Amino acid sequence: MVYLPPPNLQTPSRPGYEHAYNEIVAVHRRSPLSSASSLIMLVAPDVDALCASRMLADLFKQDDIMHRVIPVSGMNELEQTRDELVSNAELHTLILINMGSILDLPSSEWFGDFPDHLRVHIIDSNRPQNLSSLFGPDEKIVVWDDGGAEKLDEQRKAWEKLAYAPPEDEDEDSEDDSEDDLDEDEDEELEGSSSSGKRRRSSPGSGRKRRKVDDNPNRITRDERDECAAVIEKYYMAGTYYGHASSCVVYLLVNELSRTDNDMLWYAILGLTYQYATARISRDLYDRWYAIYENEVRRLNKDVLIDVGPGLGSRNANSASNNSARSADDHSIRVVEELRFTLWRHWNLYDAMMHSGYVASKLGIWRERGKKRLHGLLAKMGFSTNQSQQTYSHMDMSLKKDLHAKLESITPEYGMVELSYSSFTRCCGYRSSPLSAADSVEAVSALLDAAGGIRIEIEIEGARNGGEWFGGGKVWQLYGQNNRWKDEERENVPPGGQADPKKAGAREEEGEGEDADKKTVQWWMRNFWSAYDALNNIQQLRDALRLSMSLHRAVIRQGTTVIDKHAIRTMRGHRVVVISQGPDLALFCHPGALARLAHWLVNAMRERIKGTNVSAHSKKKSLPFVVACLNERDGTYLVVGVNAALEFGDVRKNEFGLAFLDAKERCNARTRHGTFDTNVLEIKQEDLDLFLQTLCEGVRR
Amino acid sequence: MAFPQSMRSSTTPQELEFIASEELVEIRPTVKMDQIRFISGIYGPFTGGRLVKVPLWMAVNLKLKKKCNVVPPVWLNLEYLQDKLSEETSRPVFSDLPFRYAEISKVLLDIASDDLDQPDKLRSVLKDLREARQAKTREGLRAIDQNALSLPNLSAMEINEARPFFVGAMGILSQLTATTDATTI
Numbered sequence A: 001m002v003y004l005p006p007p008n009l010q011t012p013s014r015p016g017y018e019h020a021y022n023e024i025v026a027v028h029r030r031s032p033l034s035s036a037s038s039l040i041m042l043v044a045p046d047v048d049a050l051c052a053s054r055m056l057a058d059l060f061k062q063d064d065i066m067h068r069v070i071p072v073s074g075m076n077e078l079e080q081t082r083d084e085l086v087s088n089a090e091l092h093t094l095i096l097i098n099m100g101s102i103l104d105l106p107s108s109e110w111f112g113d114f115p116d117h118l119r120v121h122i123i124d125s126n127r128p129q130n131l132s133s134l135f136g137p138d139e140k141i142v143v144w145d146d147g148g149a150e151k152l153d154e155q156r157k158a159w160e161k162l163a164y165a166p167p168e169d170e171d172e173d174s175e176d177d178s179e180d181d182l183d184e185d186e187d188e189e190l191e192g193s194s195s196s197g198k199r200r201r202s203s204p205g206s207g208r209k210r211r212k213v214d215d216n217p218n219r220i221t222r223d224e225r226d227e228c229a230a231v232i233e234k235y236y237m238a239g240t241y242y243g244h245a246s247s248c249v250v251y252l253l254v255n256e257l258s259r260t261d262n263d264m265l266w267y268a269i270l271g272l273t274y275q276y277a278t279a280r281i282s283r284d285l286y287d288r289w290y291a292i293y294e295n296e297v298r299r300l301n302k303d304v305l306i307d308v309g310p311g312l313g314s315r316n317a318n319s320a321s322n323n324s325a326r327s328a329d330d331h332s333i334r335v336v337e338e339l340r341f342t343l344w345r346h347w348n349l350y351d352a353m354m355h356s357g358y359v360a361s362k363l364g365i366w367r368e369r370g371k372k373r374l375h376g377l378l379a380k381m382g383f384s385t386n387q388s389q390q391t392y393s394h395m396d397m398s399l400k401k402d403l404h405a406k407l408e409s410i411t412p413e414y415g416m417v418e419l420s421y422s423s424f425t426r427c428c429g430y431r432s433s434p435l436s437a438a439d440s441v442e443a444v445s446a447l448l449d450a451a452g453g454i455r456i457e458i459e460i461e462g463a464r465n466g467g468e469w470f471g472g473g474k475v476w477q478l479y480g481q482n483n484r485w486k487d488e489e490r491e492n493v494p495p496g497g498q499a500d501p502k503k504a505g506a507r508e509e510e511g512e513g514e515d516a517d518k519k520t521v522q523w524w525m526r527n528f529w530s531a532y533d534a535l536n537n538i539q540q541l542r543d544a545l546r547l548s549m550s551l552h553r554a555v556i557r558q559g560t561t562v563i564d565k566h567a568i569r570t571m572r573g574h575r576v577v578v579i580s581q582g583p584d585l586a587l588f589c590h591p592g593a594l595a596r597l598a599h600w601l602v603n604a605m606r607e608r609i610k611g612t613n614v615s616a617h618s619k620k621k622s623l624p625f626v627v628a629c630l631n632e633r634d635g636t637y638l639v640v641g642v643n644a645a646l647e648f649g650d651v652r653k654n655e656f657g658l659a660f661l662d663a664k665e666r667c668n669a670r671t672r673h674g675t676f677d678t679n680v681l682e683i684k685q686e687d688l689d690l691f692l693q694t695l696c697e698g699v700r701r
Numbered sequence B: 001m002a003f004p005q006s007m008r009s010s011t012t013p014q015e016l017e018f019i020a021s022e023e024l025v026e027i028r029p030t031v032k033m034d035q036i037r038f039i040s041g042i043y044g045p046f047t048g049g050r051l052v053k054v055p056l057w058m059a060v061n062l063k064l065k066k067k068c069n070v071v072p073p074v075w076l077n078l079e080y081l082q083d084k085l086s087e088e089t090s091r092p093v094f095s096d097l098p099f100r101y102a103e104i105s106k107v108l109l110d111i112a113s114d115d116l117d118q119p120d121k122l123r124s125v126l127k128d129l130r131e132a133r134q135a136k137t138r139e140g141l142r143a144i145d146q147n148a149l150s151l152p153n154l155s156a157m158e159i160n161e162a163r164p165f166f167v168g169a170m171g172i173l174s175q176l177t178a179t180t181d182a183t184t185i
Helices: A016-029 A047-060 A075-086 A129-137 A149-164 A170-186 A196-200 A222-237 A246-256 A260-275 A283-300 A302-306 A348-357 A357-363 A368-382 A397-414 A437-450 A500-509 A518-536 A540-565 A591-606 A655-667 A685-697 B013-020 B056-064 B078-091 B100-109 B119-141 B155-183
Strands: A002-004 A039-043 A069-073 A094-096 A117-125 A141-144 A333-339 A420-426 A457-459 A473-475 A567-570 A574-578 A623-631 A636-644 A681-683 B024-029 B050-053 B068-071
Touching: A002 A016, A002 A302, A016 A094, A016 A141, A016 A246, A039 A075, A047 A094, A047 A246, A047 A260, A047 A437, A069 A518, A117 A246, A129 A141, A129 A149, A149 A222, A196 B155, A246 A260, A260 A283, A260 A333, A260 A420, A260 A437, A283 A302, A283 A333, A283 A420, A333 A397, A348 A357, A348 A368, A348 A540, A357 A368, A357 A591, A368 A397, A397 A420, A397 B050, A397 B056, A420 A437, A437 A518, A437 A540, A437 A591, A518 A540, A540 A574, A540 A591, A567 A685, A574 A591, A574 A685, A591 A623, A591 A636, A591 A681, A623 A685, A636 A655, A655 A681, A655 A685, A681 A685, B013 B100, B013 B155, B024 B056, B050 B056, B056 B068, B056 B100, B078 B119, B100 B119, B100 B155, B119 B155
Parallel strands: A002 A141, A039 A069, A039 A094, A094 A117, A117 A141, A574 A623
Antiparallel strands: A333 A420, A457 A473, A567 A574, A623 A636, A636 A681, B024 B050, B024 B068
């Protein structure tokens, strides 16, 4: 119930993050039963949650507090974990990161029945938040707010009025009840989504007899009740969007405790960059947080920035001081201008520009004509074809220095503005060249999406142009996982290749019938832990960059095929793509990869399609996109819905969560939500067409 | 024996590091703590800013939790070590360095490099010292005979390095001289 104000809004009577943290520590130290399971963190599998949990884990380690981190991939998992935790007597603090804010936590379905000494802390960037978690009287639930809840005054008043109002008269009560019951039966598998929130907040006292009208001072009229209900409904139905990143919130805590240092700051930067790179926050919000972090960087890295010329050297992306560590112990963070080409420092310039969605859309790269335009652009900037196909690290120094300036002067001709944004890079001593925040985010999210369980080819550096003897690629294997494949054929390994994991894979397939479920659970857990480890380990991050590049290539391949074949259907303003064949089908059965494809397509098509107004509540135009991919093994389709803004760098609320639910109810499709994102769902093969039609029709209310 | 084959010849460097962690170093704590009583001794009280002598293992633990700053020992600074290096290269005997200088300096450079002055130069001077002394050890081992070999000022790590060869060679030499003694008698 309690929501904690951020440090700039806290007062002695309204304690904030620091107080909550100190309480957690005190409770842990006081209780004699403290063990590792008395403080549990449930973490959602995305980069922001990973960084936030890492920061909290480091804080706890420094304070000698035992804790456990449990990754949770979706609503089902969360329910299971909750059921296990009910029986845990030692549990006194539970921290949910990037999950649960939409759930009605004080209800008995979730944490209402837990013992009173339990505290559930929620640090979540998903919005909208459930109003009874925020404003309800239950002391157990503590929401770490970023200042957004202050603005929800209207909603708070409406919720309080409804919550504390006496019940309506009996006839209407029974009507409400029967409707509620029907809804509940249909939605067994679903997350406690906004529809359940809607149900719960309406007349909690339903079922009781009607009392005399004059007795109760909180009585409200029918009209007021409807008004309040409308306000609350508008809040929930507006669609999903994101507040400040959880790692930014945790960094505020760390700041309050005066325990900031470069590691913590770097995690916070990664969380922020992740949100911006995946179009969850707008450029404005990013710039605001960027300014804060730049101050922090200057404060914590004073000695580094002194000997660079005032203002001049540190901002140039290619200046020597930013490209090398000053000493073996140098772990400092530097400020740098980042370009929008994905991973441009790690493969050649031509590839980087080809694979970035922004450039793709402006130049139309999937067509021959577009490729020629790209060549033309590079030529105008003075890069020969040879040079631009060289890995970045092997490019001429002079070209690197002028890259930035030239891009700024030439690209406006092609309509590409805002190619760069300010960001950070981190040195890691002499172990490797500095890695930028955007690249780290790419690497970590590639690990989260695909570290284990997917066969994907990655390119060995230098394999182009006949550099490598045994072919240009090798199969991605997780670092350190080689010894897991015990039954490999070690005798027949060619000198340059990897031992064949297919045999081991085949043997695993046999035993797979029974533990197919166990296997699907384990792949994302393995991903989670390898990403968790890689946050600190530069070697693993660098390896993961190669994986990320392969993922991008797969996305491009699929995306260009889709566009070439004109496979994008338009249904009443929605763009729908169904992928049922192709070399990368297995890859796109994972929600992370499919979401990447959806975003790429949106970026690519942004120029070519008009925006439509699909929202019932706002007048803003947006580009709704639905991508579905066939999962041959399970016979289902994985569907992702994206609601993109018309301009690059802007965001729109994503209404697909609700739209999916509506459509599902109306056409009785068999669906399942596997992750915390309400805009991703799995649906049985046969129901797909009908579902898509109902989805697109149903939006105009 | 219970040891694996690789550990039977002499102690490993990690074990030496562990043993060296008993040495006392000075720290400047950043948090307040009362006196602490351990089996090895009583340390503290820790009040902000004042120097306290604690064992190295405790200093490392506190430093990793960001609760103290380590004050480098007297010998761990650039000028002192450079003097020792020039001494080392000019004279045939070993210069006088603390017995466990290798282990202590490694631990401090790994964990507390921000508390040391010019850590990368320190690393290179330490490396040079090691190589100079290693050359002298090799020379010295040529003079081995079955009775005694005197190598003053050798550090713990270097002794450990030479031990397997040294012990084996001494053994064989004493066998050889025993038989020659036997034949002459």
